[in-house]
Each structure stands twice: as structure tokens, then as C-alpha cells.
Amino acid sequence: MPRPSRATRAPQLPAFAIDRTLRAPEQVYRGLREAIVSLAIAPGTALSEGDVAEACSISRTPVREAFARLSEEQLLDVFPNLGTFVSLIDPQAIAEAITIRRLLEGEAAARAAAKADPELLREMSEILARHEQAVAAGDAVQAYACDEAFHHALFVTQKLSQMWQSVSRARTHLQRVHHLRISERGALGDALEQHRLVLAGIEAGTPEAARSAMAAHIDAHGRFLSRIADRKHSYIRAE
Incomplete structure (x- = not known):
């Protein structure tokens, strides 16, 4: 910096x-x-x-x-x-966090699709319903809480606590990118639609579809930073 x-x-x-x-x-x-x-x-x-x-x-x-x-x-x-x-938002740290999350959360989604646990499917569906209500109400705080709960459910239900700890640390800096996206683009419903695709892959029992949907969801942070890179945003560290 x-x-x-x-x-x-x-x-x-x-x-x-x-x-x-x-x-x-x-x-x-x-x-x-x-x-x-x-x-x-x-x-x-x-x-x-x-x-x-x-x-x-x-x-x-x-x-x-x-x-x-x-x-x-x-x-x-x-x-x-x-x-x-x-600290300013560091693009290099964000890229590393995205890689960690893509690997670990993609694997968690693929494992969930391979098992199709009814308890997990029910919980994730309920979280999506609450997420939809939050988006409809324009409640960014509740929408983000549902976002985190959706990801956490993948790990806690499958007893992947060590993987979740690594994901949780990686989420720290990505949280700021998330809030910047919302403030800049009003993209409150983006995560909801992406979560639906992840759940669809899990419900269909297709591990690679679930993994790909999760990767696309997480990569959205990187795509957003790339789009605003030329603006020299005051919140973002120059590379």
C-alpha cells in the first residue's frame, strides 16, 4: 500500500x-x-x-x-x-482468496451432489427462500446473512469443519468486494440466482455441474474487480 x-x-x-x-x-x-x-x-x-x-x-x-x-x-x-x-482492497489477495474458495467450495458442492442428502437439500432450499424474501425487500444485511448461511450449510452438514475454516478466512477480503459490488451496481439479487444454479446441480446429482456453478458464482468477484480496474478506484490498491 x-x-x-x-x-x-x-x-x-x-x-x-x-x-x-x-x-x-x-x-x-x-x-x-x-x-x-x-x-x-x-x-x-x-x-x-x-x-x-x-x-x-x-x-x-x-x-x-x-x-x-x-x-x-x-x-x-x-x-x-x-x-x-x-487496508485497501488488494487485487492479489482477492485472486488468491477466489482460488481457495473455488477449490474448496467447488469440492464441497460436488460432494453434496454425489450424496444428495435430503437434510442438506431441505436446508439449502429454506435458505434460498429467505434469501429471495430479503432481496425482494431490498434488505442487504439479511441477504448477505443468507448468502453466508448457504455456503456454511454445505460444510457443516457434510462435517467439513477444517475446510470451512479455510473458506471463512478467504471470505474476509471478498466480503468487502461483495459490498462494493452492491453499492456500485445494486447487484443484490446476483448471488441468489447463482445459488439457485448451485443447488440445481446438487439436486440433479451432477457433481461437475454443481462444481462449475459454484466456481462461476465465486469468480464473479474477480470479474467485477477486472471491470473497474481501469477506473483507479480509491478503495483498491494499485497493482
Whole structure:
């Protein structure tokens, strides 16, 4: 990431309450992480431990711990003598995440198609029904929750927990691309239609069709980034 200027400092932070009966570092981490991946805090925004601590009415110590975790996830960049900034969306990291998800989720979809588990088919159909309602209502938050539940169901029902952990880590940066697509294109229903094709392949018992449909769904993130690459978007790191 090029060294940013101090002028990118945000005027204010999204507010989130701290429950004094629970560990503050975890709450700060989760609150900031959600704000970052949802683009409520834009890529390139400057963050300071002092500002976050003041906004949450807590000491800097739990904020420092949360910052360290977010830095490990490559969601924050630290520049000595300059400050801490929300990382820009990195096309190389996105390409790697897409590859990981395509391989693991494609395999999970293919395995599901080979077994045709009635419990999984019922659960995925119910998730799609809720997803359709969310899209019809224009509820982006619920639509994304259904999106994640659809993918998670493939792994939890088939007891593929280690694969899901890898997928979950890869989803982190792709979440920001997803929210950017929605804000730029209003593409709220795209994932729903793509999920329907994945489920159709599973229901038909055709592993390669399910694998291909899943790959096409995940590759949509890369196609979107390629389309806007020439615009030099302020959220995206220059390659």
C-alpha cells in the first residue's frame, strides 16, 4: 500500500456499544471488523487507538489488542511515524482468496451432489427462500446473512469443519468486494440466482455441474474487480 497522507483521517467512527460484562478486546475487534468489511469504515481511512477508545469509552489497551488482530488479518496497515489505516482492497489477495474458495467450495458442492442428502437439500432450499424474501425487500444485511448461511450449510452438514475454516478466512477480503459490488451496481439479487444454479446441480446429482456453478458464482468477484480496474478506484490498491 502506498504511504497514505494524514488527510485521509475519518471525521467520525461508527458507534458500537461495549457490554461491560464481556471482554472488551473481542467486542472492539468484532465491531471494527464488521465496520471494515461492510465498508462502513472505508478502505484508506486512518484509525487511531485513542479515537476508538474515546468512541467506546474504554482504555486503549483492548483497542490495541483488537488492532493487532485486524492487522494480522490484513485489514489494517501500520505505517511507522504516520499511523494506522484501513487496508485497501488488494487485487492479489482477492485472486488468491477466489482460488481457495473455488477449490474448496467447488469440492464441497460436488460432494453434496454425489450424496444428495435430503437434510442438506431441505436446508439449502429454506435458505434460498429467505434469501429471495430479503432481496425482494431490498434488505442487504439479511441477504448477505443468507448468502453466508448457504455456503456454511454445505460444510457443516457434510462435517467439513477444517475446510470451512479455510473458506471463512478467504471470505474476509471478498466480503468487502461483495459490498462494493452492491453499492456500485445494486447487484443484490446476483448471488441468489447463482445459488439457485448451485443447488440445481446438487439436486440433479451432477457433481461437475454443481462444481462449475459454484466456481462461476465465486469468480464473479474477480470479474467485477477486472471491470473497474481501469477506473483507479480509491478503495483498491494499485497493482
